[in-house]
Amino acid sequence: MYAGKFNLNNLTKLIICNVVVITPFISSNAIAAEKNWLPELPDTVQIHGFLSQALIHTSDNNFFGTTDDNISDDFRELGINGSWRIIPDLQIAMQVVWRDAGKTDEQGLRIDYGLADYRLYSSEDSLLGIKAGRVPTPLGLYNDTRDVASTRPSIFLPQSIYFDINRNSALSADGGYFYGEQNTDWGDFSFHIGTIVPRTEDPDLKNQFKKLDGDTSWVSRLNYEWRGGEVRLAITYAEFNGHFLDPIKLNEGQFQFKPLIFSAQYNAERWSLTGEYEFRGLRLNNFDVLDSDITGEGYYLQGIYKFTSYVEGMVRYDQLIWDKDDKHGDKFSANTGAPAYSRFAKDWTVGLRFKLIPGLLLSTEYHRINGTGTISRLENPPGATKQHWDLYAIMLSYDF
Amino acid sequence: MFILFIFLLSQFASAAPPVIEKQQNIVIPVINSANQQDTISRNGLSAIFKMRLLRWNDGSAVTVFVLNDDDPLHKQFCKQILNVFPHQMRRNWDKLVFSGSGQAPILVESKEEMIEKIEKTPGSVGYLNLSDLTNGIKRLDIK
Numbered sequence: 263m264y265a266g267k268f269n270l271n272n273l274t275k276l277i278i279c280n281v282v283v284i285t286p287f288i289s290s291n292a293i294a295a296e297k298n299w300l301p302e303l304p305d306t307v308q309i310h311g312f313l314s315q316a317l318i319h320t321s322d323n324n325f326f327g328t329t330d331d332n333i334s335d336d337f338r339e340l341g342i343n344g345s346w347r348i349i350p351d352l353q354i355a356m357q358v359v360w361r362d363a364g365k366t367d368e369q370g371l372r373i374d375y376g377l378a379d380y381r382l383y384s385s386e387d388s389l390l391g392i393k394a395g396r397v398p399t400p401l402g403l404y405n406d407t408r409d410v411a412s413t414r415p416s417i418f419l420p421q422s423i424y425f426d427i428n429r430n431s432a433l434s435a436d437g438g439y440f441y442g443e444q445n446t447d448w449g450d451f452s453f454h455i456g457t458i459v460p461r462t463e464d465p466d467l468k469n470q471f472k473k474l475d476g477d478t479s480w481v482s483r484l485n486y487e488w489r490g491g492e493v494r495l496a497i498t499y500a501e502f503n504g505h506f507l508d509p510i511k512l513n514e515g516q517f518q519f520k521p522l523i524f525s526a527q528y529n530a531e532r533w534s535l536t537g538e539y540e541f542r543g544l545r546l547n548n549f550d551v552l553d554s555d556i557t558g559e560g561y562y563l564q565g566i567y568k569f570t571s572y573v574e575g576m577v578r579y580d581q582l583i584w585d586k587d588d589k590h591g592d593k594f595s596a597n598t599g600a601p602a603y604s605r606f607a608k609d610w611t612v613g614l615r616f617k618l619i620p621g622l623l624l625s626t627e628y629h630r631i632n633g634t635g636t637i638s639r640l641e642n643p644p645g646a647t648k649q650h651w652d653l654y655a656i657m658l659s660y661d662f
Numbered sequence: 663m664f665i666l667f668i669f670l671l672s673q674f675a676s677a678a679p680p681v682i683e684k685q686q687n688i689v690i691p692v693i694n695s696a697n698q699q700d701t702i703s704r705n706g707l708s709a710i711f712k713m714r715l716l717r718w719n720d721g722s723a724v725t726v727f728v729l730n731d732d733d734p735l736h737k738q739f740c741k742q743i744l745n746v747f748p749h750q751m752r753r754n755w756d757k758l759v760f761s762g763s764g765q766a767p768i769l770v771e772s773k774e775e776m777i778e779k780i781e782k783t784p785g786s787v788g789y790l791n792l793s794d795l796t797n798g799i800k801r802l803d804i805k
Contacts, residue, residue, distance in 0.1 A: 305725055305783075308765050345765055350716040350723045355762035375762045381716075386706030389714060398761045407760040413753070443714065445705040490708065490746035491754070531747055571732070620731065661756075 311342035314411040314659035322648035323634060324641040326426075327364035329653075336364045337657075339409055341374065351381040359409055365640040366427050366466055374398070374409065375434050387445045394438035400454040400483040401432065401498050402538050403525045408433060411659035415536070415566060415576060416613045417625050418655070421636035422560030422582035423523065423540045428464040431502070435460045435476070449488040456481050460502050466638050471506035474517065479503045496525040508548060515548030536564045542584075556585040576613040576627070582606060582635045603649040607635035622660050629653040686793035689739045691802040694786045697722075701805045708744055710787055712754050713764050718785060726767035727779050727788035735773065739789040743804075 303309070316337040320329040327336030343357035356376040361367050377395035384390070398406050402423055407413040409429075418426065425432065437458030444451045460476035467474050481500040487493065504517040520543035527536040542558035562580035569575060583589055584605045591605030613627035634647045691707060693699070698720045702710070709715035716724050729736040731748045740748045758764030770776045773794060780786045781798030795801065 305768065308759070310759050310766070312760070343760065343762065345759075345762060347716075347765060353763070353765070357760070357762060377762050379763050384715060384717065386703050386709060386715060389709075393763065407757055410756070410760045413756050413760060445709065490712075490744065491750045492746075529747075529750065 306347040307344065309342070309344050310662060311340075312410045312412070312659065312661035313340045314338060314657055316417060316655055316657035318653065318655045320654075321652040323637055323651050324364065325637055325653055326366060327641075329364075334364065336362055338362050339411065339659075341409060343375075351384070353379045355379070361409065363426065363429075364638070366464070366638045367429065368465065369430075369463060372430070372463075389443040390440075391442070392438060392440050396434050396436050397439055397456070397458070398434045399432060399458070399481055399500075400439070400456075401481070401500065401521070402523045402540075403494065403496060403527060403536065405432060410661060411625070411657060412621075412623055412661050415564060416578070416611065416615075417627050417657045420538070420560075420562040420564070420578065420580040421607065421609065422562055422580050423521075423538055425636065427466045427636070427638050430464045431460050431462055431467065431476075433461075435479070435481075439481075449486055449493075452485045452487075454481070454483045460504060462504060466640050469640050471508075471517070473507040474504055475506070477503040477505060492529055494525070494527040494529070496523070498523040498525070513548060515546065517547075518545040519543070520545075531568075533565065533567045536562075536566075538562060544584075556587065558582070558584045559586055572617045574615045574617075576611070576615070578609075578611045578613075580607075580609040580611065582608075582633075584635055600644060601634070601647065601649070603633045603635075604647065605633075605635055607631060607633040607637075609636075621662055623658070625655075625657045625659065627655050629655075686791060688792050689735060689742060689789055690792055691739075691743065691804070692780055692788055692790050692795065692799050693802045694780055694784055695798050695800045696784060697800075699802075700800070701803045704804055707802070707804055711744060711751065711767070713758055713767060722785045725783050725786045727770050727776055727783075727786060728767045729770060729773075729776065735789065735791070743789070 315335065317333050317335050318326055318329045318337060319333045322330055324330050327334030339359065339361045341357055341359040343355060345353055345355035347353045354377070357374045358371060359374045360371045373396060375396050375398050377393050377397050379391060379393040381389065381391040400406060404414060404419055404424060408419055408424060435458035437456055439454050439456030441454045442452065457478060457480045460479055462474040462476055479500065479502045483496060483498040486495040499522050500520065502519040506515050506517055508515050522541040523538055525538040528534060539561040540559065542560060544558065545555045560582040562578055564576065564578040566574060566576045585594065588594055588605060591602030594600065594605050595602040609629050609631045611627055611629045613625060616624040618624055629652065631651050631653060632649060634642065697718060699718050706715060710724055711726060713726065718724060731752055737748055740746050740751055755766045759766050770779055773790060776788050776790060777794060777796065777799065780788050781796065787802065790799070
């Protein structure tokens with residue numbers, strides 16, 4: 263479906279295929295609120311899901327499919343989840359997803375999350391609970407529901423922080439969290455703190471490290487919201503640990519990724535402004551020729567404006583630098599021969615979104631990118647990349 | 663003098679009905695009449711509609727009913743009583759639903775359905791105009 267030249271026949275087939283799939287679900291109220299289209303289900307059980315399909319084209323380099331000088335449809339997501347509130351204090355939920363994103367994700371079906379959530383204490387002003395199983399990782403503002411198109415501000419999340427190459431490892435992990443929330447007159451505070459073992463099934467990671475396994479790691483996030491979300495602030499700190507088998511030396515090495523993310527968002531009725539800044543500490547022991555301990559940075563600034571309640575525009579600048587001590591990538595290039603521009607990515611994006619009917623979104627966006635710091639090595643063999651490139655994408659998504 | 667008095671009286675008389683009408687059109691949180699609880703704090707009401715508070719004071723389960731995001735009554739309730747925009751509530755519910763930590767409120771198509779659901783579901787909560795109260799539905803006061 264993705265190799266070869268694009269032609270009108272493919273587009274027609276794709277549109278028909280999507281319309282046929284979506285039509286049975288279309289009703290004026292099929293958004294994430296429970297509707298009785300499964301009348302046998304008690305009120306305590308809910309089923310929700312989402313599906314999306316994108317078309318992507320790039321002027322150079324490949325992103326989620328063979329997009330270079332081609333239009334690829336190799337990016338689609340389909341998810342379904344169920345939750346059961348057994349008693350008010352105990353809920354179990356699971357979400358399975360089928361996702362395809364070029365060579366970065368060909369796994370097909372996987373369990374995104376499967377957890378039990380128990381409230382130890384709850385009152386009008388506060389809440390304390392624990393959750394365990396495969397739990398979505400609380401990172402920044404957008405990670406908790408990153409695979410649901412309608413909860414993202416655009417087709418792709420800002421790659422500097424929400425790297426899609428290792429989307430599986432970032433999305434969720436196996437372990438447990440302690441969480442709480444306190445509502446005060448000065449705003450709502452909440453926290454998550456947990457210990458986990460990260461997942462490592464991302465093809466790009468496997469390609470780089472041959473055998474990568476997660477070790478005991480931990481994640482914490484503190485949130486603040488004022489006036490129901492008019493102002494949102496968050497601080498996230500985590501240590502992801504793993505060990506790998508070095509593909510060249512064939513001995514064991516350690517991997518540690520320590521992100522520290524500061525997030526802020528302001529939401530007015532018609533517009534919002536979001537910024538996140540991440541310090542990325544990355545330490546590799548015994549990998550290739552280098553024992554490296556670098557700190558990178560990623561940040562973005564994003565503005566969204568709702569022209570009407572059906573049309574929304576977005577502008578964003580997103581920047582990733584792998585190593586702050588080597589901002590232009592020249593040192594890395596001298597050491598490894600890889601292009602210097604592979605150590606950063608500076609991305610200007612504009613997007614337009616249309617809410618066609620409740621639950622159905624048509625998103626379009628254009629990226630002008632300098633650098634290849636965020637793209638997949640599997641999809642882009644060395645020597646074939648270009649520094650400055652454009653990305654065009656259109657996506658149709660539905661959730662219920 | 664007398665004519666002036668009659669004239670002024672007629673002005674006041676014609677002013678009265680619109681004030682009552684306006685009152686009937688205010689939006690209020692409502693619950694099933696059999697609920698032991700009559701009042702709730704502002705934070706508590708917010709927590710209920712954000713699907714964070716799941717039990718009433720007596721321990722019984724809360725069931726939340728809402729109208730569509732675009733419904734004028736829903737918008738009025740969100741802005742005037744909860745002090746948030748509907749899209750903020752939506753974002754909050756989506757986050758719960760798609761991360762496994764919570765559930766969404768139950769959607770009703772119309773005020774009539776809201777009335778029917780609140781009347782027959784113990785522990786239910788929703789919102790209506792003051793004029794919609796029936797024997798089976800009572801106002802939830804914010805203290």
